[in-house]
Amino acid sequence: MMRTDGNVLHHRQAEAAEGHDAFAALYDPTTIRHLEAVGVRPGWRCWGIGSTSLVSWLAKRVGPTGRVLATPVDTTWSAPAARPPVEILNHDIASGEPPAGGFDLVHARLPFVEAADRERAVRAMAAALRPGGHLLIEDTDPELQPLACPDEHGPGERLANRLRRGIHELRTARGQSHAQSHAQGRVLPRLLRQAGLTEVTADAYIPYADPACARLESATVRLLGDRLLVAGLATAGDIEEHLGNLATGELALSAAPLISARGRKSQASKVR
Known part of the structure; x- marks a missing residue:
């Protein structure tokens, strides 16, 4: 796993892009289900934060009379094409003033990657809504289902779960250093209510036995493999064996x- 070919950045970008594509394949249908329940329609003003894979879907729904403002949270992802009705805005959701004018919909997925103050970020998103507007926020919560293989019946599954625990340990340590909890998703209903929103609802979707799960796992392990080795949470043999197991499907x-x-x-x- 330790790169010696001088192309570390290239490998990291490729693995991050692969993981992003797998994440979108797993979770976009769930997000679209929620957006359809909200009722996005032509002429709406929408602000999408983090979910660049959904910008095209929103643009088609709002049509030429609408507007989609896209704010990538992680700049390693490719920005969507900035063609009307899409505009790109690089914006700090936690410390910057929300865009003016009022939005019919604000959608944010994994918005707390760089936002140290979750409460302030949610208040800013809520403040950007017009009266009657909708806020949809989505985040993962690995602690609610920490196993890579819930059916741990063999050595391959046991190895997968051990490496998943190692990855969780790495991410938890990073979250603590940034004064954040790794359990992001479960707090969202409370944060929405604290921001003064009504009709608050939530659900959880857990992908299982989907081919994209293996693609996401492979990209994640390759991206974090060096850190697992340095932390003593896995050996090079563990990582190569696990990647081989993933490749079998x-x-x-x-x-x-x-x-x-x-x-x-x-x-x-009132719109602020």
């Missing part, structure tokens, strides 16, 4: 639960 893998929480701004509220 025989592991019934699970990915982290995605919590989707949505709420609505009161009709009586």
Whole structure:
């Protein structure tokens, strides 16, 4: 896993892009289900944060009379094409003032990657809504289902779960250093209510035995493999064996639960 060919950045970018594509394949249908329940329609003004894979879907729904403002959270992902009705905005959701004018929909997926103050970020997103507008926030919560292989019946599954625990340990340590909890998803309904939204609902989706789970797992292990080795959480043999097991397609893998929480701004509220 230790790169010696001088192309570390290239490998990291390729693995990150592969993981992003697998994540979108796993979770976009769930997000679209929620967006359809909200009722996105022509003429709407939408602000999409983090979910660049859904920008085209939103643009088709709002049509030429609408607007889609796209804010990538992680700049390693490719930005969507900035053609009307899509505009790109590089914006700090936690410390910057929300875009003016009022949105019919604000959708954010994994919005706390760089936002140290979750409460402030949610308040800013809620403030960007017009009266009656909808806020949909989605984040993962690995602690709610921490196993890579819930059916741990063989050595391949046991190895997968051991490496998943190692990855969780790495990410938890990083989250603590940034004064954040790794359990992001479960707090979303509370944060929406604290921001003054009504009609708050939420659900959780756990992908299981989907081929994209293996692609996401492979990209994640290759991306974090060096850190697992340095931390003593895995050997090079462990990682290579696990990647080989993934390549067979025989592991019934699970990915982290995605919590989707949505709420609505009161009709009586004033646009800030």
